[in-house]
Amino acid sequence: MTVHVAFLLVANLHLLDLAGPAQVFSTANDLGYGYRLSYVAETETILTAQGIPVRAQVRWPDLGPKDLVVVPGWSRSRPRQVPAIGPETARRLRCHHADGGSVASVCSGADALGAAGLLDGRRFTTHHDLAGELTVRYPRAKIVRDVLYVTDDRVITSAGIASGIDLALHLVAGDHGPAAAARVAREMVVYARRNGHEPQESVMLRHRDHLSDLSHRVQDVIDERYADRLPLGDLARRAGVSERTLTRAFTAATGLTPLRYQQLLRLERAEHLIGHGTTVEAAARAVGFDDARMLRRLRSRAGKPAEG
Known part of the structure; x- marks a missing residue:
């Protein structure tokens, strides 16, 4: 037909x-x-x-x-x-x-x-x-x-x-x-087929509407390596500032600490995987968590089901 x-x-x-x-x-x-x-x-x-x-x-x-x-x-x-x-x-x-x-x-x-x-x-x-x-x-x-x-x-x-x-x-x-x-x-080389309930704006877009070059540079690193362990000290050294300066500037620009921003990126990617049939445990590993406990806590705070 x-x-x-x-x-x-x-x-x-x-x-x-x-x-x-x-x-x-x-x-x-x-x-x-x-x-x-x-x-x-x-x-x-x-x-x-x-x-x-x-x-x-x-x-x-x-x-x-x-x-x-x-x-x-x-x-x-x-x-x-x-x-x-x-x-x-x-x-x-x-x-x-x-x-x-x-x-x-x-x-x-x-x-x-x-x-x-x-x-x-x-x-x-x-x-x-x-x-x-x-x-x-x-x-x-x-x-x-x-x-x-x-x-x-x-x-x-x-x-x-x-x-x-x-x-x-x-x-x-x-x-x-x-x-x-x-x-x-x-x-078509489309990265992924998204479900209808997924948000129109990603975490990357929602927290990029600022004019802080420092914060944008650090966000670039976190966006690319969100599944990696990224100590605050390493991010600060890459940005050429102290940890305190980075935290203050990043929070003022985005409303989030660098760690919280990374967690939201991980959560968003994990929700995408779970929505396409991946288990919570496998999704947690894929986005960089050692086990599923932290992912479950983050999902619970966001009002998501306990299991996927």
């Missing part, structure tokens, strides 16, 4: 929102999993946010219940008073879903699904910067914050930009099984 994936392109779209999932389905098809891709828009030429024009067909393809419509996101620089899609496009989306088909969005593409009425009464997610705006715009929908993607009654929404790859891999797994998605991810 071949699944027809139709990408609905909106003016000022982000290239990666389109190219990421398109590459997943194209690679899956190359590997024999049966996907056909097409591109539809309200005009034949769409100018992307990155300045590259792309071509699309204005006539919608014939789609069936097994087929999928994906709406990539677009730059928010476009005037907000301009509707994301016209009434005929909204009707097409509603009809496809009513006929048993699936619809998906990446980032601000959720706005188009909302305009079509497909978020009403359903859970959805989007880029964290858009969550508040879309919650106000579509009060009958329920936002799920800080996750990569959400599925609710054949309406699949994902967070920002690169999470479209995770969404597409998830859909390939639903069609052909996790091994097929893993094969596609490996072919």
Whole structure:
């Protein structure tokens, strides 16, 4: 069976929102999993946010219940008073879903699904910067914050930009099984297929919004070697400062001590491994703990299950 994936392109779209999932389905098809891709828009030429024009067909393809419509996101620089899609496009989306088909969005593409009425009464997610705006715009929908993607009654929404790859891999797994998605991810040299409940922002991103060069340099070391034993004295010597100066500067910049930052990196990586079937004991060893006791304590503080 071949699944027809139709990408609905909106003016000022982000290239990666389109190219990421398109590459997943194209690679899956190359590997024999049966996907056909097409591109539809309200005009034949769409100018992307990155300045590259792309071509699309204005006539919608014939789609069936097994087929999928994906709406990539677009730059928010476009005037907000301009509707994301016209009434005929909204009707097409509603009809496809009513006929048993699936619809998906990446980032601000959720706005188009909302305009079509497909978020009403359903859970959805989007880029964290858009969550508040879309919650106000579509009060009958329920936002799920800080996750990569959400599925609710054949309406699949994902967070920002690169999470479209995770969404597409998830859909390939639903069609052909996790091994097929893993094969596609490996072919694309994607580091790992992330689960939908994983956070949009990693520990590395959440604690990098500061201007301390010293702290950034030390974070670079910890990010690269989080599974190693990193005594404070060694980090201070690498940074060329005293332990006291390092601790004071790092804490002021990140809100964490270097040890706590390393622990959070280890915990985040361990949760990823556990979410993909690794035991707590094996995950603990993989991220640098001598045994699972410290990992269990950290998971307990974070409100995670005692066992994985």
